[in-house]
Amino acid sequence: MLANYVAHDVDQKIVQRQAMLKQLTATLPLKLLEHPAQLRAWLGERHELQPIFSQGLFVTYLSGLTLADYPQRAEREGENYGDRDYVRAALQGEQAIGRPLFRAADRLLMAADFAMCQAKKQG
16 A cells, blocks of 8 residues: 555656656757756746756757756756766657665666657747
8 A cells, every 4th residue: 555655656656757857958049059047047946936946957959968057066067968868868759767876886877867858949
């Protein structure tokens, strides 16, 4: 009984995060991709309204290199996520949940990341 409750709770949290990412990708103004500081502010506004991602939000270039993040974190600046499974899947148009990462240096289990990409044409 408890296992079913926990599984349902986890499933609901995943669905909630997927819905938020879908909304973000659908409403992201493309002009902000040329203005990282403004994009960071836009991400911040959305994160403050619904802070369901504990590590914040970030957007990458197609290469996987970080374009903007909120909250701004030194470890994400200049980081290339192009080798991450969830970023590769997102760039192929899929919603993706990354595998949890373990950082041996500080014995920290990092939460899985979610990613979504939506290609849009300007004009």
